Amino acid sequence: MTPRTILYTGKGGVGKTSVAACTARACAASGLRTLVISTDPAHSLSESLGAELGPEPSAIEDRLWGQEVNAQEEMERHWSGVQDWLAEVFVERGIDRISAQELTVPPGMDELFSLLRLQSAHQSPDWDAIIVDCAPTGETLRLLSFPDVARWWIEKVFPLERQILAAARPLARSLLDIQLPSQAVFADIQRLSTNLIAMNEILRDRKHCTVRLVMNPDKMVIGEAMRTFTYLNLYGYLTDAVLVNRVFPSDVGDYFAGWRRVQEEHLELVRSAFAPVPVLWAPYFDQEVLGAEMLDRLAGVLFGPGGHDPAAVLHDRLTQELRVSEDGAGLRLMLPFAHKGDISLKKIGLELIVGVDGQRRTIILPPALAAFQPSGATFEDGALEVTFRRARDAEPA
Numbered sequence: 001m002t003p004r005t006i007l008y009t010g011k012g013g014v015g016k017t018s019v020a021a022c023t024a025r026a027c028a029a030s031g032l033r034t035l036v037i038s039t040d041p042a043h044s045l046s047e048s049l050g051a052e053l054g055p056e057p058s059a060i061e062d063r064l065w066g067q068e069v070n071a072q073e074e075m076e077r078h079w080s081g082v083q084d085w086l087a088e089v090f091v092e093r094g095i096d097r098i099s100a101q102e103l104t105v106p107p108g109m110d111e112l113f114s115l116l117r118l119q120s121a122h123q124s125p126d127w128d129a130i131i132v133d134c135a136p137t138g139e140t141l142r143l144l145s146f147p148d149v150a151r152w153w154i155e156k157v158f159p160l161e162r163q164i165l166a167a168a169r170p171l172a173r174s175l176l177d178i179q180l181p182s183q184a185v186f187a188d189i190q191r192l193s194t195n196l197i198a199m200n201e202i203l204r205d206r207k208h209c210t211v212r213l214v215m216n217p218d219k220m221v222i223g224e225a226m227r228t229f230t231y232l233n234l235y236g237y238l239t240d241a242v243l244v245n246r247v248f249p250s251d252v253g254d255y256f257a258g259w260r261r262v263q264e265e266h267l268e269l270v271r272s273a274f275a276p277v278p279v280l281w282a283p284y285f286d287q288e289v290l291g292a293e294m295l296d297r298l299a300g301v302l303f304g305p306g307g308h309d310p311a312a313v314l315h316d317r318l319t320q321e322l323r324v325s326e327d328g329a330g331l332r333l334m335l336p337f338a339h340k341g342d343i344s345l346k347k348i349g350l351e352l353i354v355g356v357d358g359q360r361r362t363i364i365l366p367p368a369l370a371a372f373q374p375s376g377a378t379f380e381d382g383a384l385e386v387t388f389r390r391a392r393d394a395e396p397a
């Protein structure tokens with residue numbers, strides 16, 4: 001049976017590890033054989049759960065296992081061929097060996113390799129639920145959009161490349177004085193491409209795999225989460241919940257009262273920006289969230305007494321879909337609560353402000369749409385369809 005897989009992501013320090021750990025405990029308590037994996041190269045899952053964890057799954061308590069993937073090990077396993085080759089190329093160009101080693105690993109790559117471990121967990125018959133504590137949002141999820149590119153390389157370039165290289169190698173050495181990549185390099189790249197394609201299949205299986213965005217009620221944190229949300233939708237990964245952590249409770253006292261008011265406004269922004277994805281929230285507790293007792297307290301408020309099942313797919317449709325072609329683009333937005341009515345559209349930079357029936361919603365568009373202007377909109381079946389044209393063709397606003 002395909003395990004239920006939940007990835008928690010969000011900006012640094014918002015509470016991803018705490019929320020992932022508490023979800024895993026709640027899943028295990030509900031009877032699921034659960035594995036919680038940290039793919040953040042800076043692990044803190046052991047500390048959060050109060051258990052020693054290693055690079056392979058270790059038992060924590062009944063039905064609960066934890067794992068902290070060793071990024072260095074994964075890198076050596078997947079990337080050493082490329083690393084050795086690139087390092088030689090850099091060294092030959094006069095870069096010292098230590099810097100050359102550093103340069104062979106593109107940013108975000110270590111986390112990407114850690115995330116690939118999800119595949120082996122996914123293939124194992126041992127788990128009903130897999131909870132992933134990801135590194136802070138950055139390039140990783142974007143790197144996962146590579147599969148389409150990877151597929152192209154595998155089909156079009158690899159078969160040719162090897163033959164050309166075999167013929168060109170002696171020539172390159174004597175004429176150009178460069179080291180051409182060896183078969184090991186191609187083997188690495190090909191394996192990575194195949195892995196990415198397989199990962200993509202796991203992540204796009206929207207019946208079993210979803211992403212949950214963790215944030216705090218701070219403007220910048222919410223802004224980043226909105227951008228991530230757009231990317232996730234774009235790549236067809238389903239976000240089934242948004243979790244706002246560390247909300248000041250009503251009895252914070254005078255000193256924080258102003259903060260609380262601002263947070264309330266920000267919570268409104270979260271609701272409108274991510275609707276109809278459910279928004280769960282947890283208060284700023286009077287102590288750190290460490291160890292079983294505090295984690296269970298966090299799960300208790302997040303999923304609510306008798307409320308959401310932590311392992312359920314809490315929302316089952318993509319909220320935005322984007323198609324981009326040579327001269328136009330279409331954005332489909334689910335607005336299930338709107339009725340056919342007045343639609344207003346405004347694009348400022350990469351922000352699209354959509355008004356339907358007096359409700360406003362801000363969507364952060366991907367950079368691919370920078371040169372486009374909205375050219376029309378229709379509302380049908382609970383979805384708003386916005387069309388874009390390249391700016392030079394668009395009517396003046």
Ligand SMILES: Nc1ncnc2c1ncn2[C@@H]1O[C@H](COP(=O)(O)OP(=O)(O)OP(=O)(O)O)[C@@H](O)[C@H]1O
Nearest residue numbers: 012013014015016017018246283284285287288289
């Ligand atoms: N609701 C809460 N109330 C009080 N403290 C919290 C709450 N949630 C998390 N914390 C504390 O905030 C700190 C950061 O949380 P956590 O490690 O879960 O965040 P993170 O997003 O995983 O961080 P990083 O990006 O560094 O991995 C921890 O000390 C944790 O105990």
Ligand SMILES: [Mg+2]
Nearest residue numbers: 016017040044
């Ligand atoms: Mg963390």
